[in-house]
Amino acid sequence: MPELPEVETVLRTLENQIKDRQITKVHVYYDKLILGDAREFEEKMTGEHFREFERRGKYLIFRMDHVTFVSHLRMEGKYYLMKPEEPLTRHMHAVFDLDDGRQLRYNDTRKFGRMKLYPLDYDFTVLKDLGPEPFWPSFNAQYMHAYRKGRSEPIKSMLLDQSFAAGIGNIYADEICAACHIRPGRSVKYLTKKDDENIVRETKRILKEAIAAGGTTIRTYTSSLGVTGRFQTECTVHMQKICPRCGSAIKVKYIGGRSSYYCPHCQK
DNA sequence: ACACTGACCTGCGAGC
């Protein structure tokens, strides 16, 4: 489910809730959730405190005492803080007992999410398969121009490519294309320098507004901990029927393996 | 190197 703004919201919520809490016990119920050995994960995480909270793209990064704990929610991963006596449901795949008596529970209907331990000093700023954060100054029109050189894929695919920019997902990719009046299927070959500037600017703006609003609520997205994304940023095209700008019917097309929404009148 | 496909999982709604 979550894209950059939702992951950021989850991270900040967790920071408020569990910073400096100690894990007294860990139980992983679905071993494939852990990249690496699940028993070793349980062992290494026991006794650790949640010290620092970072995000890189859609990855949640927790600096513990001796390890770095990285969690990716993929499509439906969620964290809940619950009392131990509350029933464990079938999609809760990991439970962390905390020293204040609460439990941090990881819930994931589709079991796509993954967790992994890294060394404490592991640097996530430079990762070869992860591009710049959209808010970094290095994510600019010049960078985009250079990145798309020699490529011909649809702009939608490039926006979803995490090595182009870290954190953009299907919803925001559609919204960025709409804000720039570009059809998601347009080849990056036919973009102009002005398009580069617009896309970079709108990407930063849209993501920033979504974070300020606390993440998108499409369908039933409630971020972790019952923090119902207080967010009412209406999408202009994604999952919409009518273009709010011109009233035309929104079209849906499969691009880059994902449903893509656009206004055939406003986007060329 | 690039572009595209299928696989990983489960649940839900549409259509028959």
Place this chain on the structure above:
DNA sequence: TGCTCGCAGGTCAGTG
């Protein structure tokens, strides 16, 4: 009502 199909805000391995 009950079944099957297609689809879901992500990423990775495999293919040509």
